[in-house]
Amino acid sequence: MRELNAILTIAYRDFTKFLRDKPRIVISFIFPFIFIGVLGASLDANLSREVGYSFLVFTFSGVLAQTLFQSTASGIISLIEDRENDFSQEIFVSPISRYSIVLGKILGESLVAFAQVVGVFVFGFVIGIPLSLTQILTFLPIGLIVCLFGGAFGIMILGNLSNQRSANQLFPFIIFPQFFLSGVFSPISNLPWYLFLLSRISPMTYAVDMVRGFYYLGTPEYSKVVLMSPFWNLAVIGILFLIFLIVGTFMFVRNERNK
Helix, strand or coil, X not given: CHHHHXXXXXXXXXXXXXXXXXXXXXXXXXXHHHHHHHHHHHHHHHHHHHHCCCHHXXXXXXXXXXXXXXXHHHHHHCHHHHHHCCCCHHHHHCCCXXXXXXXXXXXXXHHHHHHHHHHHHHHHHHCCCCCCHHHHHHHHHHHHHHHHHHHHHHHHHHCCCCCHHHHHHHHHHHHHHHHHHCCCCCCCCCCCHHHHHHHHCCHHHHHHHXXXXXXXXXXCCHHHHCCCCHHHHHHHHHHHHHXXXXXXXXXXXXXXXXX
16 A cells, blocks of 8 residues: 555656646647647648548647657656655655556556647647547547556666766657658658668657557548557557566666665
């Protein structure tokens, strides 16, 4: 019971921090709007007729997955900042398991990611993105899976870092190329062999393609925009999630015990 209370407390703390951080809220909403409204609309105006589907909708579905994955992953990385902050050191000296700290952090950052996605959905309605009730309800469990996957990826990165400076330098280098390798903004069905290989080892690829697969399921555009079966993506995500979570948590706990 103590560990469960610790998990819920850490999750509540992270979500409360997000709600109190007004600049972070503004920034977290601005970037998806720019990606969808500016980049998606420009591609839609110039290329949609040629490819046979709306690039605005294509970008919208990609940004949904990217926002969930990136937000949760970057939130997990902030554990390094918490560890170096005098106030947050109380978490690390308290008599709770390091595994509970990790689970609480994943849960809290998942809530933060969903809060950001609410704004993306509202913007989608405003600009006329077709969204049915079935698509929204289907997105809830799929979005949670993407959050957990992003959290596990963040833990994997966290386990190899020792300070906040390293995190600030390494994390953008790892996450930003995945925006393009995973097909968030543009199709990646035809790539040179080296980019094809990089796209398939990019974790975000499977998150984006799974969200897009369930979004377009049963539509005429499905075969044009989806790379792999959503259930294949789900299986790959499940395997990678376990690997990232087990290895990353082990390394994080080991590093904490060595301090």
